[in-house]
Amino acid sequence: xxxxxxxxxxxxxxxxxxxxxDWNMPVMTGFEFVxxxxxxxxxxxxxxxxxxxxxxxxxxxxxxxxxxxEYVIKPFTPEIMLDKARGSLACWTRRCRHERRGGLASHGGxxxx
Amino acid sequence: xxxRLESGKEYLVxxxxxPLARSAGSADVDSYIRGLRTNVAHHDAVVDALTTNETSWFxxxxxxxxxxxxxxxxxxxxxxxxxxxxxxxxSTGQEAYSVAITVADDFPALTLSIVGTDLSDRVVERARxxxxxxxxxxxxxxxxxxxxxxxxxxxxxxxAPRLRQQxxxxxxxxxxxxxxxxxxxxxxxxxVLIYFDVATKRDVLRRVRSVLAPGxxxxxxxxxxxxxxxxxxxxxxxxxxxxxxxxxxKAA
Amino acid sequence: MSAVAGSLPTVDGEAIEAIAQxxxxxxxxxxxxxxxxxxxxxxxxxxxxxxxxxVHGETVTRVLVAxxxxxxxxxxxxxxALPDDAPIGDADFADAAGEVVNVIGGNIKSLVHGGGALxxxxxxxxxxxxxxAPLISETWxxxxxxxxxxxxxxxxxHAGSAGRP
Ligand SMILES: C[S@@+](CC[C@H](N)C(=O)[O-])C[C@H]1O[C@@H](n2cnc3c(N)ncnc32)[C@H](O)[C@@H]1O
Numbered sequence: 001x002x003x004x005x006x007x008x009x010x011x012x013x014x015x016x017x018x019x020x021x022d023w024n025m026p027v028m029t030g031f032e033f034v035x036x037x038x039x040x041x042x043x044x045x046x047x048x049x050x051x052x053x054x055x056x057x058x059x060x061x062x063x064x065x066x067x068x069x070e071y072v073i074k075p076f077t078p079e080i081m082l083d084k085a086r087g088s089l090a091c092w093t094r095r096c097r098h099e100r101r102g103g104l105a106s107h108g109g110x111x112x113x
Numbered sequence: 114x115x116x117r118l119e120s121g122k123e124y125l126v127x128x129x130x131x132p133l134a135r136s137a138g139s140a141d142v143d144s145y146i147r148g149l150r151t152n153v154a155h156h157d158a159v160v161d162a163l164t165t166n167e168t169s170w171f172x173x174x175x176x177x178x179x180x181x182x183x184x185x186x187x188x189x190x191x192x193x194x195x196x197x198x199x200x201x202x203x204s205t206g207q208e209a210y211s212v213a214i215t216v217a218d219d220f221p222a223l224t225l226s227i228v229g230t231d232l233s234d235r236v237v238e239r240a241r242x243x244x245x246x247x248x249x250x251x252x253x254x255x256x257x258x259x260x261x262x263x264x265x266x267x268x269x270x271x272x273a274p275r276l277r278q279q280x281x282x283x284x285x286x287x288x289x290x291x292x293x294x295x296x297x298x299x300x301x302x303x304x305v306l307i308y309f310d311v312a313t314k315r316d317v318l319r320r321v322r323s324v325l326a327p328g329x330x331x332x333x334x335x336x337x338x339x340x341x342x343x344x345x346x347x348x349x350x351x352x353x354x355x356x357x358x359x360x361x362x363k364a365a
Numbered sequence: 366m367s368a369v370a371g372s373l374p375t376v377d378g379e380a381i382e383a384i385a386q387x388x389x390x391x392x393x394x395x396x397x398x399x400x401x402x403x404x405x406x407x408x409x410x411x412x413x414x415x416x417x418x419x420v421h422g423e424t425v426t427r428v429l430v431a432x433x434x435x436x437x438x439x440x441x442x443x444x445x446a447l448p449d450d451a452p453i454g455d456a457d458f459a460d461a462a463g464e465v466v467n468v469i470g471g472n473i474k475s476l477v478h479g480g481g482a483l484x485x486x487x488x489x490x491x492x493x494x495x496x497x498a499p500l501i502s503e504t505w506x507x508x509x510x511x512x513x514x515x516x517x518x519x520x521x522x523h524a525g526s527a528g529r530p
Contacts, residue, residue: 024467024483050256053471054483055247057265060256071256073247074468075391080251087255129398247472248387268380268475 016046018085021068023052023059031063038067047088051076133158157234166236168204170253171211172303175354176332180299181215182352184330185223188298191328195224199297199324201287202305203229205249206240206280212301213276214262228294230285240282243272287317295324304334311342318343322359331357373519374424376476376502384472385506385515392468393443400513403505408512411435416462416488418470422479425520427495428470430462436511437462459488469515496521 019037021030028036030050037043048068050060055073063071069088072080127142134145137155149155171177188196196216200209209229216225231237250259250270263270285292287305300321306314318339321331331346332354333339339346339357346357382402389400411433420426432440438453441461447453463486474480487493495518502517 024471024485026485053468053474055265055471055475056480057260057263060260064257064260068256071259073251074471075248075388076251077391077395080391083253084251131401246383246387247475248391265475267377268384268472 018047018049018089020049020051020072023050023054023063031059031066034063034066034068047085049084049088051081130159164233166204166233168207168304170207170250170258172208172253173335174253175335176301176303176356177211177215179332179351179354179356180212181219183354184299184351184356185216185220189220189223193298194222195226196299197295197297197326198225198227198299199292199295199301200227200229200280201285201300201302201321203231203236203240203282203301204233205236205245206243206282207245207249207253208301208303209240209280209282210243210272210276211253212299213279214258217262217276218258225279226294227280228292228297229280229282230292231282232284232286234284237282237284240280243277244269245272246270287320288313291320291324296326297324297329298326299330299332300325301332303332303337306337307334314342318346325359328358333357373499373501374426374478376473376517378502378504380476381473381502381504381515381517385469385504388465388468388472389508392464393440400506400508403507403512407505407514410512410514413492414458414462414488414490415492416466416486417493418466418486419484419520420470420474420477420480421482421484422474422477424478424522426473426477426480426501427493427498427518427520428466428473429493429495429514429516429518430466430469431492431514431516432462433511434458436508436513439509440465462486462488473517 021033023030025033030052034048034050037046037048047070049070049072050063050068051072051074053074060071070084072084076084130142130145133155134142137145137148139145139148149159185196198209198212200206200212203209206229209227212227213225216223229237229240231240244266245263246269250263259270262273262276264273265271281294283292287302302317302321306317309317322343322345325331330351331339338348340348345359347360349356349358386397386400390397394400410431412435413431414434414437415429415431417427417429420428437458441447441453441457442449442451444461444464445457447457466486467483470486471483474483498518498520500516501519503514504516505512505514507513
């Protein structure tokens with residue numbers, strides 16, 4: 001699946017509300033993914049959360065500026081994930097006028113191949 | 114705390130004391146423990162190794178929502194431009210710094226002095242240093258806040274000096290007289306009363322009363338209450354969180 | 366500060382230990398104290414597997430984890446939350462081993478001067494060719510009674526697998 005761009009996978013799942021993205025991935029970096037995802041009008045309601053071992057100050061700033069809502073530095077515990085996901089989904093819910101139900105998606109980081 | 118371990122968790126004692134046993138040159142944990150009866154010098158280290166210092170940024174959220182939505186606005190409405198806070202049993206300082214961040218974000222005109230205290234030398238030192246590991250900054254700290262108020266320094270994240278300057282950390286035992294520097298407008302006393310028996314809880318709450326400013330606010334942990342322990346307090350709802358205040362007659 | 370030619374970069378061994386232990390405590394074991402620094406004589410790795418990432422900074426630092434295959438299988442089950450008796454195929458093993466070194470390597474990046482891009486993880490049955498590169502740090506642990514090593518190598522410039530910006 002090396003050539004599959006993560007963005008294409010998302011299209012097959014219109015119910016996705018949260019997308020967890022690693023920085024280090026084959027094909028494109030998580031940062032590039034955030035930039036691309038934010039250009040798409042139809043995805044503006046998806047919460048984007050970076051989940052990565054990369055934790056430089058500058059990287060976090062860039063990811064947030066590009067449109068990621070949250071940033072979790074690995075390692076994390078289940079509580080940390082839930083807390084961060086809840087926090088960023090709460091922002092999303094506030095933005096979203098109509099109720100929508102959906103699942104959680106994770107883009108498997110460098111394991112995408 | 115030490116005396117109340119769930120059964121099946123004994124190995125935790127073993128794993129927490131093993132490093133101490135090794136650095137003391139004991140053959141194993143058992144012989145280290147036997148040696149403790151005579152070697153008082155090691156007691157602090159043992160208490161420290163067995164004490165839970167668990168904490169996080171904006172822990173439980175609700176107290177900080179109440180601080181921002183009600184407690185601080187009320188103080189400002191009364192004309193206050195400086196606020197004094199005591200973060201009691203502050204562990205590694207996240208609670209105290211969370212208060213500083215709340216004020217910096219939402220009440221920039223307010224000046225602040227925070228006293229953070231804890232029984233353990235080790236955590237007080239860590240709080241003072243204001244340096245947190247990657248794992249620690251993950252717990253409860255929104256990424257936007259992290260990049261705004263922290264700088265990376267090697268493997269740790271360091272709190273901004275302008276926030277650190279607002280907080281003084283000191284070693285202090287809650288069973289002793291309260292720290293000087295009061296009266297405090299806001300006292301955080303969270304997730305520590307649970308470790309005490311009722312008489313001690315009452316004692317500690319009484320001491321807190323003596324340094325609480327008139328109309329001052331007490332925050333307890335989510336599983337803690339004054340009800341049935343010290344009747345001088347009443348529970349008040351404040352912007353979605355529960356806080357404790359001294360009843361009118363006593364506060365006057 | 367730049368590394369003086371001829372002298373090896375130094376890294377904080379205690380910090381490396383803490384990074385590995387935090388990773389295991391959170392994502393593998395759910396508690397501290399299962400991955401412990403080894404002392405005394407290290408037992409040999411049985412049917413060893415190797416996994417590594419390269420940190421591109423002022424120089425290239427290779428972060429290499431070695432573990433016996435059956436220990437690695439246990440580690441895979443723990444990390445991927447699989448049942449105790451789940452058979453572990455090479456793909457799952459590579460996933461888990463790669464995750465271990467990705468997280469540990471990425472965290473170690475903060476200890477390395479000018480730490481920049483991180484390569485994607487590699488997994489192999491044999492130790493990678495480090496081209497005679499000097500060892501800059503060596504730590505070994507026991508995890509559930511079996512050994513696991515974590516070593517850092519100072520690779521010559523322009524060596525190593527490509528990183529990403
Ligand atoms: C679970 S932590 C709570 C930290 C923080 N207040 C919070 O809620 O996140 C409990 C802290 O209480 C401290 N402690 C325990 N007994 C104490 C005492 N008698 N006096 C002062 N601090 C004490 C411990 O050292 C530990 O740091």
